[in-house]
Amino acid sequence: MFYRENGQFKTSYKSDQQIFAIPQDRWAILALIVFAFVGIPLLVDEYLFRAILIPFLILSLAALGVNILVGYCGQITLGAGAFMAVGAYAAYNFLIRISGMPALGAILLGGLTAAAVGIVFGIPSLRVRGLYLAVATLAAQFFWDWAFLRVKWFTNDSSSGSVSVADIELFDWTINTPTDKYLFCLGILVIFSLMAKNLVRGSIGRQWMAIRDMDVAATVIGIRPMYAKLTAFAVSSFYVGVAGALWGMVHLGSWEPAAFSLDRSFQLLFMVIIGGMGAIAGSFFGAAFIVILPIFLNQMLPLVGGLFGLEVSIALVSHVEIMIFGALIVFFLIVEPHGIARLWSTGREKLRLWPFPH
Amino acid sequence: MSGRKIGEVILDLKNISLSFGGVKALQDISFDVLEHEVRAIIGPNGAGKSSMLNVINGVYRPQHGEIILRGEHYANMNSYEAAKAGLARTFQNIALFKGMSVLDNIMTGRNLKMKANILQQAFWLGPAQREELEHRLKVEEIIDFLEIQHIRKTPVGRLPYGLQKRVDLARALAMEPQILLLDEPMAGMNVEEKQDMCRFILDVNDQFGTTVVLIEHDMGVVMDISDRVVVLDYGKKIGDGTPDEVRANPDVISAYLGASH
Numbered sequence: 001m002f003y004r005e006n007g008q009f010k011t012s013y014k015s016d017q018q019i020f021a022i023p024q025d026r027w028a029i030l031a032l033i034v035f036a037f038v039g040i041p042l043l044v045d046e047y048l049f050r051a052i053l054i055p056f057l058i059l060s061l062a063a064l065g066v067n068i069l070v071g072y073c074g075q076i077t078l079g080a081g082a083f084m085a086v087g088a089y090a091a092y093n094f095l096i097r098i099s100g101m102p103a104l105g106a107i108l109l110g111g112l113t114a115a116a117v118g119i120v121f122g123i124p125s126l127r128v129r130g131l132y133l134a135v136a137t138l139a140a141q142f143f144w145d146w147a148f149l150r151v152k153w154f155t156n157d158s159s160s161g162s163v164s165v166a167d168i169e170l171f172d173w174t175i176n177t178p179t180d181k182y183l184f185c186l187g188i189l190v191i192f193s194l195m196a197k198n199l200v201r202g203s204i205g206r207q208w209m210a211i212r213d214m215d216v217a218a219t220v221i222g223i224r225p226m227y228a229k230l231t232a233f234a235v236s237s238f239y240v241g242v243a244g245a246l247w248g249m250v251h252l253g254s255w256e257p258a259a260f261s262l263d264r265s266f267q268l269l270f271m272v273i274i275g276g277m278g279a280i281a282g283s284f285f286g287a288a289f290i291v292i293l294p295i296f297l298n299q300m301l302p303l304v305g306g307l308f309g310l311e312v313s314i315a316l317v318s319h320v321e322i323m324i325f326g327a328l329i330v331f332f333l334i335v336e337p338h339g340i341a342r343l344w345s346t347g348r349e350k351l352r353l354w355p356f357p358h
Numbered sequence: 359m360s361g362r363k364i365g366e367v368i369l370d371l372k373n374i375s376l377s378f379g380g381v382k383a384l385q386d387i388s389f390d391v392l393e394h395e396v397r398a399i400i401g402p403n404g405a406g407k408s409s410m411l412n413v414i415n416g417v418y419r420p421q422h423g424e425i426i427l428r429g430e431h432y433a434n435m436n437s438y439e440a441a442k443a444g445l446a447r448t449f450q451n452i453a454l455f456k457g458m459s460v461l462d463n464i465m466t467g468r469n470l471k472m473k474a475n476i477l478q479q480a481f482w483l484g485p486a487q488r489e490e491l492e493h494r495l496k497v498e499e500i501i502d503f504l505e506i507q508h509i510r511k512t513p514v515g516r517l518p519y520g521l522q523k524r525v526d527l528a529r530a531l532a533m534e535p536q537i538l539l540l541d542e543p544m545a546g547m548n549v550e551e552k553q554d555m556c557r558f559i560l561d562v563n564d565q566f567g568t569t570v571v572l573i574e575h576d577m578g579v580v581m582d583i584s585d586r587v588v589v590l591d592y593g594k595k596i597g598d599g600t601p602d603e604v605r606a607n608p609d610v611i612s613a614y615l616g617a618s619h
Contacts (some may be wrong), residue, residue, distance in 0.1 A: 013494045014487075191580065195428055195480040202479040202486060203465075203472040209467050210455050215451035222441030222470040231476060278457060 005353050019197050036186055041179045049178035056238075056291045058246045063271040063283035064196050068271065071277035072200055074212030074230035075125050076133050078141035080266035085116040085145060085257060087241025088248035089154050092163055095249070096156060102167035108243040113243020115234040122233030126226055141262050148257040165255030173333050181250050188246065192239060195282050199235065208232050209278070240268075249328025266356040274332050277340025285340035293328070297321045363566050365393030367426075369414070369569070372509045374423035376409055384420065385593045393535070396563055396570045397406060400604075401590035402613060407573045408450060411539045412592065414571070415440040415447055441470060446524040446535035450542045450573075456515045459555065460525050463514055464500060465568025468493040497532055504528050504558060520551040527558065538562065542571040544579060552576065556583055559602040581605065589613070 003024055004079075010016045020026040045052065066080050091110025095101055124136035148154050155163050160331035167176040175184050199205050207228040210218035215225060248255045267290060275286020300318055336343050369391040376384040384406045391397045399407045412418040416423065416435030425432045435445075446467070451475055455463050472493060474486035501507055504524050509517060514525055524542060530538060543559065544552045560583060562568050573582050580587060581601040589597035589604055591613040597604050604610055 013491055013498070017494065018488060139581065171431070197475070198482045198486075199480050202482075203469055203474065204476055204479055206458070206462055206466045207469060209458050209462070211470075213455035213457050214419060214453045217449060217455070218438040220417065220447055221437055221467055223466075226440055236474070242438075250415060 001108065003348075005355075017109060019194075019201070025117045033190060035127060037183065038200065046178045047183050051139050052186055052292060053182055054178065054251050055086050056287055057189050057269065058251055059244050059268070060284050060287040061185075061192055061246070061284060062240050062243035062268050063287045064193065064280065065232070065236045065241075065243065067272045067275075067283045068200070068208070068239065069232050069236035071279065071282065072205060072212065073208040073229060073236075075122070075229060075232060076130065076267050077137045077221030077236075078134050078262070078269065079121060079137035079144075080268040081262060082144035083114045083143040083223065083237045083240040084117055084144065084148055084247060085148055085260035085305070086164060086237075086246030087111055087119050087244030088255065089148055089163075089259065090114065090241070091245035091249060092165060093154065093156070095165060096166075103249070105168055107242055107249065109240045110245035111242035113236040116231045116242065118237025118241075119230050120220070122230050122237075123230045125233065127182065138262075141265055145257055145261065160256075162254055162256040163248075165249050168249055175250065179324075185250060192242070193280060194241070200280065204228075204231060212278075212279075220227045231288075270329065270337075273327060274339055276339030276344075279339070279341035279345075282339050285344065289340065293325060294321055297324055362394050362567060364395050368393040368428055369392070369571075370425065370426040371410075371414070372424045374408075374410070374420045374425075375415055376413055376418055376420040384413070384590075384594050386422075386594045387590070387593075388423075389595065389598055391569060391571055392585075394563070394567050395585040396572070396583055398587045399571065399573045399590060400575070400577075401586055402581055404544035404592070405590040406593040407590055408541055411541055411571070411573065412448060415445045415539060418489070441533065444533075444536035445539065446530035446533040446537075446540035448523070448530050448541060448543060452519075452522045452526050452544065454514045454522055454526055456609045457513070459511050460506065460517070460528075461497065461501075461510050461512055463495060464497045464528045464532045465523055467529040468497065468563055470533065491613070500528050500531050503531075503561070520547050523547065523551075523555065524558070527555075532563065534566075535568060537569045538572065540570065540574075541595075542573050542575065544574060544576055552579065558584060 005022060010021070015021070018026075020029060025258070040053070053208055062080065062084060066077065067082075069075050069077055087107075087110040089110075091106045094109045095103065095106040104303065115252070121137060121140040125133050128136060147275070150160060152158075155161055167174055167304035169175065169183065173183055200208070206222045207218070208231075210223055211228045211232075217224060218228070244260060248259065252259060271286030271290050272283065274289055275284065275287070276282025298317060298321060301317045302312045359506075367390045371390070372388050374384055374387045386476065387406075387410065393581045399410055401407050409418060413420050416437040416439065419434040425435055427435075427445075432439075435443075438521070441476065472489050474483075474489050478484075478486040500508060501551065504527065506521065506524055507526065508530075509521060509525075514522060527540070527543065530540075533551070540559070544555050547555065556579060556585070557571070559570060563570050584601060585598070586599060587601055588595060589607070589608075589610045596609040597607040598614055599607070
């Protein structure tokens with residue numbers, strides 16, 4: 001009822017080109033951001049921050065990066081976990097090897113290092129595509145898994161192979177409580193999401209999508225595939241690298257290479273596929289789905305079992321969790337291959353016209 | 359056809375040969391295109407017409423021959439250079455960007471003219487924002503010109519075939535090309551859509567002075583709108599001249615209707 005555009009006329013192209021062209025959307029998003037910054041810290045306890053909200057924010061950021069590459073530029077990647085690792089270890093090395101390096105600087109430099117590595121591993125995309133590219137990016141995953149395990153320099157010669165950092169500081173603000181960490185990650189995510197949206201609605205985003213949809217036609221228009229693909233790899237790896245640095249230095253505090261294994265790469269790819277390829281919002285939906293659902297099932301299954309008088313063992317819960325999770329992924333792929341983001345936008349289209357069918 | 363003056367040779371193709379393995383797609387073909395004219399390439403299926411266009415704008419590399427564009431010699435074009443030199447084209451089997459809206463598709467045509475760097479775009483700074491507005495104005499002119507205002511925001515995948523063809527033309531026009539290559543712009547259209555498309559092509563030629571090279575199967579259309587026609591058959595050139603000359607050419611008649619033996 002309130003979602004109406006009656007009487008809202010745009011009188012300039014500038015107002016037509018806004019990110020949220022409908023005022024209701026703009027207010028809703030603003031309210032959501034304010035709530036996330038002010039409301040949630042008042043309402044939520046430490047466990048929720050640690051188990052759900054902080055992982056959700058950081059993985060959203062990584063999924064956003066993967067979405068730029070896979071969803072917008074159409075290049076498949078199975079190496080996202082490796083680029084997270086590159087971001088995390090690079091940030092760690094910048095932090096400990098350069099004295100006086102601010103934490104935020106180290107995180108951004110970690111992202112830039114990941115971007116450079118991403119460009120190198122993106123070069124095969126100029127010749128191969130699809131499954132073959134997937135295999136080429138898989139090589140990145142194996143290479144960096146090996147490098148961080150075996151090359152002692154990366155881990156500052158730590159005997160156990162794991163590295164750890166002290167609480168990081170942003171100017172005078174020491175980030176040590178879960179609330180601080182949450183706010184720090186949220187701030188970064190909001191800024192990076194805005195940047196991503198600006199990129200995909202501008203000329204570079206159109207180049208990526210043109211390469212994804214029809215590369216011959218794109219070349220004929222004067223888009224250079226090399227530039228478009230490698231910028232997509234660079235921007236994507238930058239996002240994923242920053243997410244990796246946050247995951248290691250803010251969320252975990254101390255970590256080993258297993259934190260960024262192939263499982264992580266698959267997880268990020270699933271987030272993008274389920275959330276919605278080629279939609280910024282899809283990255284958030286996908287991350288929420290994958291982070292929250294296992295925890296939700298974990299809590300719900302014993303309760304549901306209890307209703308029927310069944311004793312549900314922990315082992316059973318984890319098995320059933322995986323089964324339901326798999327079934328849901330298949331269900332989504334069949335019902336809506338464009339992901340939750342498409343369901344969301346279809347729903348919104350309907351709501352604009354409701355109660356009329358068209 | 360008012361106000362338009364046919365000028366000098368703008369594009370000259372000399373002895374172009376192209377083969378794929380043993381298949382000779384084009385054999386020693388030469389013809390020229392004059393500035394501001396409408397030049398048609400016709401021929402039966404498989405004659406090499408689309409290959410010819412692909413050679414002109416650098417999708418295929420010919421084994422022999424030379425392309426002279428405004429006095430510059432090229433052994434072969436590459437697509438990026440061709441686009442920069444002012445060549446635009448549409449495709450036989452519409453090659454629009456399916457996941458994007460009509461507006462974005464046409465904006466893509468402005469890509470070469472957009473200069474803001476990636477950081478300016480990420481932060482939507484002055485230059486990026488200004489550029490986006492400037493080019494939007496240009497794109498809106500083209501949208502007006504081709505009468506597709508009502509579908510501006512529609513994803514192209516949802517449009518009917520005739521309109522998709524029109525968006526394809528719009529995207530090419532957004533490049534403000536000097537030479538427009540049209541690969542069967544009227545294939546699969548009904549009479550009314552064909553009439554509209556003819557009108558647009560003639561208007562583009564007339565108002566912007568754009569040189570048009572088109573491939574078309576509808577002889578009525580070809581004979582009506584083109585200034586000169588080149589005829590290909592099995593990769594060889596069998597005729598070249600004004601529509602009337604071509605119509606009277608015995609080789610052309612035998613290629614289309616079969617010769618009497």
